[in-house]
Amino acid sequence: MPRFRLLIEYDGGGFVGWQHQRNGMSVQEAIETAIERLSGQKVRLHAAGRTDAGVHALGQVAHVDLERAWPGDTVRDALNHFLRPHPAAILEAGMVDDGFHARISARRRSYLFRLLERRAPPMVDRGRVWHVGRPLDLAAMQAGARQLVGRHDFTTFRAAECQALSPVKTLDRLAVARVGAEIRIEADARSFLHHQVRNMVGTLKLVGDGKWTPDDVGKALARRHRAAGGPTAPPEGLYLVSVGYLDDGTELSVNQE
Amino acid sequence: MPRFRLLIEYDGGGFVGWQHQRNGMSVQEAIETAIERLSGQKVRLHAAGRTDAGVHALGQVAHVDLERAWPGDTVRDALNHFLRPHPAAILEAGMVDDGFHARISARRRSYLFRLLERRAPPMVDRGRVWHVGRPLDLAAMQAGARQLVGRHDFTTFRAAECQALSPVKTLDRLAVARVGAEIRIEADARSFLHHQVRNMVGTLKLVGDGKWTPDDVGKALARRHRAAGGPTAPPEGLYLVSVGYLDDGTELSVNQE
Known part of the structure; x- marks a missing residue:
């Protein structure tokens, strides 16, 4: 049977999670x-990663x-029609080789975490950021993150x-940056x-x-508990x-601002 | 009576508009x-601009x-408490001179309009972009925009x-740019x-x-109808x-990515 790969966006707040x-x-x-x-078929869909309730996917x-x-x-278009009113959309759909497996073939997963530092709660980005309510020490967070990169x-x-x-x-990358009133943390690894x-x-x-000090992060890691x-x-x-794949020489991704 | 200036964010989808x-x-x-x-007071709030139903404010x-x-x-904190569950938040509040008037003192309004070009409908940004569903000719839009800048x-x-x-x-500025799968149009003027x-x-x-051709924009403008x-x-x-003000030497704004 023809195998299809789907690229999917969803608002995690509208679901109990992937699974x-x-x-x-x-x-x-x-x-x-x-x-x-x-299609009239009862199918089983396999994802690259099972996200929890509330977690979004781009x-x-x-x-x-x-x-x-x-x-x-x-x-793509038919599934987007039938998906209404659920907050999920198929961005791309296409036939792939039988050997492709969304989870097993994946070579890289990239996550973004957004923290809002300002005092006032988010309105336009409600449900899209963690509202921490006060400025964080960016340099210390960056130093702490460096303790986690690697095997x-x-x-x-x-x-x-x-x-x-x-x-x-x-963990291939754990980057911490400030964008406006947000701290953004980007994490890349083959799997998490x-x-x-x-x-x-x-x-x-x-x-x-x-x-915590940045060194406390390394100590906590070493405790393995x-x-x-x-x-x-x-x-x-x-x-x-x-999610990145090597099998077809391409990397599925969406543009991020 | 002490006059207060409020800087406000809201999700326009949750309201019938400003007024x-x-x-x-x-x-x-x-x-x-x-x-x-x-405060126990029945007050009248004056805004820099009356936004329509569905229009957001940062x-x-x-x-x-x-x-x-x-x-x-x-x-700021008390109003944010009492505003729940409405999707509006006070980002800043502070006393200002009696001569300050949010609408009359304003010297610049800056608007952003986001258009999503991709075929699939927006999910994470549902209600936050105009879904046009196909790529637009960026260079032509930029040329059309140039016909509108000026008095x-x-x-x-x-x-x-x-x-x-x-x-x-x-119209001081009308900038059209592509960011990922979006066209973003930024407009600046003293008033609109x-x-x-x-x-x-x-x-x-x-x-x-x-x-339309870019020149058609200029022709439409000249028709004045x-x-x-x-x-x-x-x-x-x-x-x-x-919204920008000159009266106090500062310009109220929020950081945009």
Whole structure:
């Protein structure tokens, strides 16, 4: 059967997360239902990464096998029609090689986390940023972030429910920058542990608040125990920006400002 | 009585517009009610510009006279508390000279209009951009915009309801740029006619679509008749970004990415 790759955007606030849940609409269920309305097939959609409730995606990738070799643009437009009113959209759809697997073939995941420093709560970006309400120490956060880049046992930043086989991951990039009244944290790795980005962000916020020194981040990492890390940052500031693949020589991504 | 200046952000989708309406909650009513809950006073709030239903503000400015000389931060935080759950927030509040008038003292208004070119509808930015669904001709739009900069009779781009004394305005800047899958149009002037920005944007989109040439924009302007202009762009792509004042040597604005 023809395999299709989908590039997906969603507002995480409108879903219980990527994965099927009994207690509400998941992104997976919304798109699988739209595919059934298009094709008549009951399908299983496989994503590059399962995002939690409230976490947004600008460039999630998933694959699905359909019986017909529809034109990609037809699949995109029809799914966007059937997805209404759910806050998810198919940005691109196209046939790919049978060997492509959205999760297994992925070589890079890129996340963005936005923290709003100003005192007043966000209105235009409500549900899109973590409102921390006061300025953070950017340089200290940058120094703390440097302690996490590289190949490490990230148990300190791993959720108890994490199903990864190993806690050892290579964090390729963890950049902290100020943009207007926001701190933006960008994280790139081949893969992440469950809650790893949110737990790293929650810890770096302690550094930004002056409660931790940058060196405390490295010490917490070395402890290899979740209790040694900072709290989990809320989901609404987190975006799955893009997923990179080598298999077809291209990298699926969306432009970021 | 002490006069206060407020810097205000709001999500225009949550209101019937700035000004009091019988058919729903206006930004003005929401903030006046919050001020009454803080101070016990029934007040009248004066804004730099009356935005329409659906139009957002990142830096609207208003003034109000209060009986007590509250600290500005107290006013800001208390109003933000009482404003819940309306999608409006006070970014800054502070006492100003009696001679300050949010509308009359304003020397510059800056607006942003965002158009999303991609086929798929916006999800993370739903209600925040005009979804046009296909690429526009950027260079042609830039050439069309140049026809509008300067001092002109803008009757072609003026709403029938406009209450301005004269249709002659000086448009200081009309910049068109591509950012990712968006076209962003920035407009600066001392003041604008009612619907002027949305009517200019609706006209420039005709140029971007190839239905009009850039020169057609100048010809429409010269006709000095609303029927000669393009359609009114929808409100959800429009943002009042900032208002500038000379009176106190400062310019109230918020950082834009």
